[in-house]
Amino acid sequence: MSRTSLKEAAAAIRKYNRFLISVHTSPEGDALGAELAFFYLLQKLGKQATIINEDPLPAEYNFLPGKDNIKPYRPAWKDIDFDCAVILDCTDLGRIGEVSKLNNRLPVINIDHHISNKKFGTVNWVDPKASSASEMIFRLYKAMRLPFDADTALLLYVGIMTDTGSFRYSNTTVFTHRAAGELLRFGFNVPLVYKNIYENIPFTDMQLLIKVLLHIHRTSGGKIAWVELPAKLLRHKKLSFDLTDHILSFIREIKDTQAVALFKENLGVRNEIRVNLRSAGLVDVNKIAQAFGGGGHKTASGCTVHGRLADVRAKVIAQIRRNLK
Amino acid sequence: MSRTSLKEAAAAIRKYNRFLISVHTSPEGDALGAELAFFYLLQKLGKQATIINEDPLPAEYNFLPGKDNIKPYRPAWKDIDFDCAVILDCTDLGRIGEVSKLNNRLPVINIDHHISNKKFGTVNWVDPKASSASEMIFRLYKAMRLPFDADTALLLYVGIMTDTGSFRYSNTTVFTHRAAGELLRFGFNVPLVYKNIYENIPFTDMQLLIKVLLHIHRTSGGKIAWVELPAKLLRHKKLSFDLTDHILSFIREIKDTQAVALFKENLGVRNEIRVNLRSAGLVDVNKIAQAFGGGGHKTASGCTVHGRLADVRAKVIAQIRRNLK
Incomplete structure (x- = not known):
C-alpha cells in the first residue's frame, strides 16, 4: 500500500508547479531536514517552491544548508500563490499552526511516518515503517531517479539521525542504515553535525x-x-x-x-x-x-x-x- | 597494506588449530563483541579456541551471547595448551595484563584498529580506518566467506555501535553503516541492546x-x-x-x-x-x-x-x- 501511495505522491508532485511546503510547529531535525531536502527536490524538477513554517528555525539547526528558504507565515501569502500544498511529518493539518489558514482550497499531499496520521490529504503517503519523514524523502529521490548532492545528503542525514536518536530507537531498520551509509558518501563531518545539534548547550x-x-x-x-x-x-x-x-x-x-x-x-x-x-x-x-x-x-x-x-x-x-x- | 595484512591474518588463522584469544583489561563492548564473534569464527572453521581475559565481564554486557566462553586467567593455563595467540583491540601486549604471561613462545596475531598500535605481533593486521575491532572481524568473516548468524550479528553490532558512540564519532564511515545494516538483518532489538548497555544505571x-x-x-x-x-x-x-x-x-x-x-x-x-x-x-x-x-x-x-x-x-x-x- 505504501508503495502505491509513494507512486501517487510522485505523480501528484509531477503534476503541480507552484508548491507550498510546511511542517509542524516546534520543528525538529526531521521536519526541517525533510522539508529542505524536498524543497531541493522540487528545484531539481524545475518547480517553484516556498517553505512557510509558523515557528522559526531553532538555533541548533542554524547550520542546515538552504535554511534561508524557510519563510515565516504572513497573512499576505495567498492560496492563489500556490497550486498544491505538501505537508510533511504532521499527523493532522492543525499541526502546521497558522499556516493552515492558507490551504483551504489547495490540494494537499500528506507525507508522514506517524502511525497516528489522520490521512488529511488529497493524496496520503503515510509509512509508519519509515524511521522518519526524511527517510521517506530519501525514498522519493530514489523513486523519482533524482540525484543527491552534498546539501540534500546532509539534510536527509540530519532528519534520519535525529528521529532515530542516532540509530538506536526501534524505528531504525536495515534500510535506515543503508540510507545513512549512502548519504555519508558525500563526506560531511558526522561528529560536527552531532555537536551542532546536541553538544551546543550553553x-x-x-x-x-x-x-x-x-x-x-x-x-x-x-x-x-x-x-x-x-x-x-x-x-x-x-x-x-x-x-x-x-x-x-x-x-x-x-x-x-x-x-x-x-x-x-x-x-x-x-x-x-x-x-x-x-x-x-x-x-x-x-x-x-x-x-x-x-x-x-x-x-x-x-x-x-x-x-x-x-x-x-x-x-x-x-x-x-x-x-x- | 591493510588488505595484505587481512590476507596474512586469514592465512595464519587457517594454519593454526588451538587458539588463545584475549583483549585488554577493562574490556568494553568492542573488545568483548570482537573476541566472542572471533571465537565463533574459529568454531565455524572447526578450530579449538579459548578466550582468557584478566578482567571479568562488566554487568552491562551480561546479555552478550556466548559470554560463558570467556575464562578468567589462571596460572594453570600453559603455553602448550595453545599453538597461537590472537590479541584483539590492543595497542600493545601489556594491555592484556596477566594473560601476557602465557604467550611467551606463541606466535601472535595482532588485530587492532588503534592508530597508536605498536605492531607487537608475528602477524599485524592494524587498520586505523576501521571503526572498531568488531568491524575488522566483520571484514574477516566476509574475507573468509563465513556466514553470520543471529549471535555473531548481535556481537559485532554491539562492538561497532559502542565504539562509534552509536554512529556519531569520526570513525563512523559508509562501510560502518553498511555493516550495521547487514547485521541488523538478523532482527535483534536495537533499543533493548542500547538499554542493556547504557540505560541500566542504578x-x-x-x-x-x-x-x-x-x-x-x-x-x-x-x-x-x-x-x-x-x-x-x-x-x-x-x-x-x-x-x-x-x-x-x-x-x-x-x-x-x-x-x-x-x-x-x-x-x-x-x-x-x-x-x-x-x-x-x-x-x-x-x-x-x-x-x-x-x-x-x-x-x-x-x-x-x-x-x-x-x-x-x-x-x-x-x-x-x-x-x-
Whole structure:
C-alpha cells in the first residue's frame, strides 16, 4: 500500500508547479531536514517552491544548508500563490499552526511516518515503517531517479539521525542504515553535525538542567520516573536551548525505567502544562498522550494539558500506571 | 597494506588449530563483541579456541551471547595448551595484563584498529580506518566467506555501535553503516541492546553522577571542562556501573567545549589518578594521554598518572591547554 501511495505522491508532485511546503510547529531535525531536502527536490524538477513554517528555525539547526528558504507565515501569502500544498511529518493539518489558514482550497499531499496520521490529504503517503519523514524523502529521490548532492545528503542525514536518536530507537531498520551509509558518501563531518545539534548547550542552561535532575521522582518501583519544570524555575533563566530531549534521555538511563515524563509549566499561559513522554519500548506512550488529546510515537509523545501542575502530573502518572507492563 | 595484512591474518588463522584469544583489561563492548564473534569464527572453521581475559565481564554486557566462553586467567593455563595467540583491540601486549604471561613462545596475531598500535605481533593486521575491532572481524568473516548468524550479528553490532558512540564519532564511515545494516538483518532489538548497555544505571549511581556534575569546572574560556571523582566520594558509595563515559558525554554537550577530562582517584592505590579524556574533534587527546604514558584515539583516550589529585589535574590541564586549537 505504501508503495502505491509513494507512486501517487510522485505523480501528484509531477503534476503541480507552484508548491507550498510546511511542517509542524516546534520543528525538529526531521521536519526541517525533510522539508529542505524536498524543497531541493522540487528545484531539481524545475518547480517553484516556498517553505512557510509558523515557528522559526531553532538555533541548533542554524547550520542546515538552504535554511534561508524557510519563510515565516504572513497573512499576505495567498492560496492563489500556490497550486498544491505538501505537508510533511504532521499527523493532522492543525499541526502546521497558522499556516493552515492558507490551504483551504489547495490540494494537499500528506507525507508522514506517524502511525497516528489522520490521512488529511488529497493524496496520503503515510509509512509508519519509515524511521522518519526524511527517510521517506530519501525514498522519493530514489523513486523519482533524482540525484543527491552534498546539501540534500546532509539534510536527509540530519532528519534520519535525529528521529532515530542516532540509530538506536526501534524505528531504525536495515534500510535506515543503508540510507545513512549512502548519504555519508558525500563526506560531511558526522561528529560536527552531532555537536551542532546536541553538544551546543550553553553552560548556564546546562547548570539549570543539572538542577532539574537533582529532583528526579520515581514511582511504581522505579518503572515511572519524572521531573517538573515549574514556571518560576524558567522565569529567572533565559533558556536558549530546548532541554526536553536532554532531560528525558538522561532520566531514561536509570535502570528499570519503563516510562519517563517531563511536566513543564508554559510561561505565557496560566495553568497550561506541556507534557513530554518517553518509553523504553514496552509502554505505548502514544496511547497515553492520545488520552489527553496529544500523540506521537509509541516511544516518544507529547500532549498539552490544562490544569494546575500537581493535578496534571497526578492524572498523567495515573494514566501511565494503567499502561505499565 | 591493510588488505595484505587481512590476507596474512586469514592465512595464519587457517594454519593454526588451538587458539588463545584475549583483549585488554577493562574490556568494553568492542573488545568483548570482537573476541566472542572471533571465537565463533574459529568454531565455524572447526578450530579449538579459548578466550582468557584478566578482567571479568562488566554487568552491562551480561546479555552478550556466548559470554560463558570467556575464562578468567589462571596460572594453570600453559603455553602448550595453545599453538597461537590472537590479541584483539590492543595497542600493545601489556594491555592484556596477566594473560601476557602465557604467550611467551606463541606466535601472535595482532588485530587492532588503534592508530597508536605498536605492531607487537608475528602477524599485524592494524587498520586505523576501521571503526572498531568488531568491524575488522566483520571484514574477516566476509574475507573468509563465513556466514553470520543471529549471535555473531548481535556481537559485532554491539562492538561497532559502542565504539562509534552509536554512529556519531569520526570513525563512523559508509562501510560502518553498511555493516550495521547487514547485521541488523538478523532482527535483534536495537533499543533493548542500547538499554542493556547504557540505560541500566542504578538510581543510586545516577544520583552520584548528578552530584559530580554539579561541580563541572571550566577553563580557557570554556574550551576545557573537567570534573573530579575523589576517593572519598566513591568510598561511601558502592558503584555498580562505570560512569566514566556517561560523565564525559554529558560534559561534552556544553557549548564551546573542545576537551573534557575526568580525574578519578583510584580507590586501591594511594596517589594514583586515572585520567580519561574526550575531544570534540579538534584537539588530539591521544597525543595528550601519550605525554603521560597512556594512549587511545584522537577523540577518546586515557592515562594513569601518579601524584596528588590537584597536582595531576594541573599538569594534565596545562598539557591540554598547549594543544588547544
